[in-house]
Amino acid sequence: MILELMIALTIGAGLFAVGLYGALSQTNLVMIIMGVELILAAALVNLVAFWRYLHPDEPAGQMFVLIIMAVMAVEMAVGFAIAISRFRSRGSVEMEEARELKG
Amino acid sequence: MTMLALTLLSPLLAGLALLALRRAPEMIALAGIGLGFVAALAQLAGIAGGETVQIILPGLPQMPLRLIATPLTAVFSILVATVAASVVLYAVGYMRGDAERPRFFGTLLLFVAAMQALVLAGDWITVLAAWELIGFASYLLIGFWHGRAGVASAATRAFVYTRSADLGLYVGIFVLIGWAGTSEISATLAISGTPALVAGLLLLIGAMGKSAQVPMQDWLQRAMAGPTPVSALLHSATLVAAGAILLIRAAPMLPGGALLAVGLVGGVTAVITGLIALGERDLKRLLAASTASQYGLMLVAIGAGAPIAALLHLIAHAAIKSALFLGAGVFQHDRNGTGLEILAGAGRARPGIFAGFAIAALALAGLPPMAAFFSKDAILAAALGSDAAPWLLPLALAGSVLTGAYMGRALNVLWAGAPGTATAPVPLLAAGMGVLVGLAAVLGFGFGALEEFLSVEVEKPGWIVPAMGLAVGLGGLALGWFVAPARLLGPLLAPSQNGFAIAGGMDALILRPSLAIAAACERLERALFDAVMAVGRINLSFGRAARSADTDAIDWAIFGFVRRTFALGDRARRLQSGFIHRELALTVIGIALIAAALLAAPLYS
Numbered sequence: 001m002i003l004e005l006m007i008a009l010t011i012g013a014g015l016f017a018v019g020l021y022g023a024l025s026q027t028n029l030v031m032i033i034m035g036v037e038l039i040l041a042a043a044l045v046n047l048v049a050f051w052r053y054l055h056p057d058e059p060a061g062q063m064f065v066l067i068i069m070a071v072m073a074v075e076m077a078v079g080f081a082i083a084i085s086r087f088r089s090r091g092s093v094e095m096e097e098a099r100e101l102k103g
Numbered sequence: 104m105t106m107l108a109l110t111l112l113s114p115l116l117a118g119l120a121l122l123a124l125r126r127a128p129e130m131i132a133l134a135g136i137g138l139g140f141v142a143a144l145a146q147l148a149g150i151a152g153g154e155t156v157q158i159i160l161p162g163l164p165q166m167p168l169r170l171i172a173t174p175l176t177a178v179f180s181i182l183v184a185t186v187a188a189s190v191v192l193y194a195v196g197y198m199r200g201d202a203e204r205p206r207f208f209g210t211l212l213l214f215v216a217a218m219q220a221l222v223l224a225g226d227w228i229t230v231l232a233a234w235e236l237i238g239f240a241s242y243l244l245i246g247f248w249h250g251r252a253g254v255a256s257a258a259t260r261a262f263v264y265t266r267s268a269d270l271g272l273y274v275g276i277f278v279l280i281g282w283a284g285t286s287e288i289s290a291t292l293a294i295s296g297t298p299a300l301v302a303g304l305l306l307l308i309g310a311m312g313k314s315a316q317v318p319m320q321d322w323l324q325r326a327m328a329g330p331t332p333v334s335a336l337l338h339s340a341t342l343v344a345a346g347a348i349l350l351i352r353a354a355p356m357l358p359g360g361a362l363l364a365v366g367l368v369g370g371v372t373a374v375i376t377g378l379i380a381l382g383e384r385d386l387k388r389l390l391a392a393s394t395a396s397q398y399g400l401m402l403v404a405i406g407a408g409a410p411i412a413a414l415l416h417l418i419a420h421a422a423i424k425s426a427l428f429l430g431a432g433v434f435q436h437d438r439n440g441t442g443l444e445i446l447a448g449a450g451r452a453r454p455g456i457f458a459g460f461a462i463a464a465l466a467l468a469g470l471p472p473m474a475a476f477f478s479k480d481a482i483l484a485a486a487l488g489s490d491a492a493p494w495l496l497p498l499a500l501a502g503s504v505l506t507g508a509y510m511g512r513a514l515n516v517l518w519a520g521a522p523g524t525a526t527a528p529v530p531l532l533a534a535g536m537g538v539l540v541g542l543a544a545v546l547g548f549g550f551g552a553l554e555e556f557l558s559v560e561v562e563k564p565g566w567i568v569p570a571m572g573l574a575v576g577l578g579g580l581a582l583g584w585f586v587a588p589a590r591l592l593g594p595l596l597a598p599s600q601n602g603f604a605i606a607g608g609m610d611a612l613i614l615r616p617s618l619a620i621a622a623a624c625e626r627l628e629r630a631l632f633d634a635v636m637a638v639g640r641i642n643l644s645f646g647r648a649a650r651s652a653d654t655d656a657i658d659w660a661i662f663g664f665v666r667r668t669f670a671l672g673d674r675a676r677r678l679q680s681g682f683i684h685r686e687l688a689l690t691v692i693g694i695a696l697i698a699a700a701l702l703a704a705p706l707y708s
Binding site: 020 | 680681682683684687688691
């Protein structure tokens with residue numbers, strides 16, 4: 001059981017590393033969002049693994065995962081909406097050019 | 104009743120008409136005064152039958168205004184009317200050429216009307232009103248030449264002196280009305296005891312002010328600043344007489360104590376103002392002092408219980424003194440002044456006027472058979488017969504000697520100097536004066552009839568009193584004629600020329616306390632001022648402290664906070680680059696730090 005858990009956590013860590021690299025290295029907004037999604041997916045994998053192997057009789061873990069998935073969907077919708085809106089107004093989603101958020 | 108109204112109304116209406124129309128002053132004045140004189144004469148004849156005429160007018164509630172013509176008031180009335188008529192006749196000549204004649208005659212007529220109202224008054228309210236009116240009219244008349252130096256102050260002085268004394272009259276009359284419950288004079292005269300004494304003394308104060316008795320004699324001499332006809336009128340039958348008339352009318356009521364006070368005031372005044380007259384260096388002022396002295400003698404008679412003697416002397420004196428003043432006015436016209444040095448010898452230039460003046464002067468000194476001989480004898484007899492004879496008789500005799508002395512001196516001065524040049528005849532002046540001189544000479548023979556008319560009997564003195572009177576009169580005249588006042592008065596000369604500084608009584612009683620009060624008020628005022636200023640200064644310093652606290656502490660704190668907040672915001676902004684990657688990287692670093700801290704927890708917990 002510990003072994004399976006370790007495998008799942010390793011997969012989660014790998015996913016997280018890929019997502020982090022993507023988020024930090026890409027300049028395209030869509031790609032950054034995808035990186036962030038990967039990071040979140042890594043967290044979900046870990047969560048599911050802990051629930052499945054350590055507390056399988058606790059339904060709260062499943063519910064937590066489902067809520068996070070719903071939030072991810074919403075967040076993605078907002079993120080892509082921003083990307084589309086920016087593409088329409090500026091013709092590009094390159095974040096190196098977007099400095100309007102500077103205070 | 105018609106005559107009574109006419110006596111009062113004809114001068115009043117003539118005066119008002121004159122002041123309104125301002126033209127033909129002599130005609131209107133003579134008409135008004137003449138009609139009043141005729142009416143007074145008719146009134147006197149009308150009540151000879153013994154009946155009294157009364158007019159009742161609506162006045163205060165339960166206190167109607169009354170005018171009453173009894174034998175006594177009718178005699179006063181005819182006296183006023185006679186003197187006023189002569190004086191107006193004289194004034195027509197005297198005031199010739201003066202631009203303000205309408206004002207002069209108008210005020211004069213109002214004055215006469217007020218005096219008629221006073222003597223004919225049947226109730227105390229009317230007395231008060233008339234008293235006020237004569238005071239006011241005399242103020243206007245004395246101040247007639249108000250443009251000249253000192254005239255306005257003389258008028259004000261006369262007004263203020265008599266007004267101060269009027270306070271006594273007011274309170275006295277209120278005591279009388281309050282005690283008797285009615286304002287009718289004849290009813291109030293029935294009261295007796297303490298209220299009568301109190302009221303009598305208060306009335307005496309009022310009379311002292313108006314009749315210029317010591318210590319309030321000073322204003323009378325200063326009132327000489329007015330035109331001479333005014334002086335003649337004021338001194339003989341009107342203003343100054345008002346005090347004596349008041350006391351004569353109130354005499355039946357006065358108890359022994361009040362009578363003694365009246366007699367002593369009169370006696371002291373007779374002597375002191377006699378001395379002042381002797382030391383005087385101005386003819387009109389001499390005559391003024393003499394007036395006060397003669398009224399002093401009248402008060403002696405009232406005090407001795409013989410108001411009729413006072414009445415006789417009042418009548419005699421009215422004719423004599425107005426004649427003397429009118430004579431003095433003629434000399435004044437000739438020499439442009441009334442100082443005795445200026446007038447020296449003025450009598451020689453006008454023998455006719457001087458003769459009239461001399462007759463009046465001798466009459467005043469009490470030589471037979473002229474008017475004041477009889478009246479002065481009556482006064483001396485009354486003084487001799489009264490309970491207070493030891494005090495009153497010497498004072499009355501001394502007053503009589505002094506009367507002779509100052510008249511003798513005046514005659515001497517007028518006759519002895521160089522005659523100077525004769526000037527144009529003055530028929531009108533002489534006519535007015537002649538009437539009065541004639542009266543002064545012969546009035547005495549009418550006194551018997553007068554006593555009969557008033558149905559009173561003046562006790563006939565034995566030989567001793569006329570002898571005394573004649574002796575003091577002649578002695579006084581001789582002293583005055585032959586002996587210079589400096590030798591006669593000796594050490595009394597300087598004080599008498601200064602009016603014995605008895606006006607100082609007025610100063611000490613009223614002026615100095617007033618000044619002291621004023622000074623105290625000033626000190627209080629300054630203290631209040633300082634206190635107010637101190638409060639103001641304290642408030643100002645509070646304000647200053649508040650302002651500095653506001654700027655230095657509160658603003659400093661608030662603006663400093665604001666500046667720090669701005670600075671902090673600037674610093675925070677420098678962190679913001681706008682690069683998403685950098686933000687993300689910072690986020691990752693932050694999370695890593697948190698994770699490290701959490702993982703390191705077992706190490707430090």
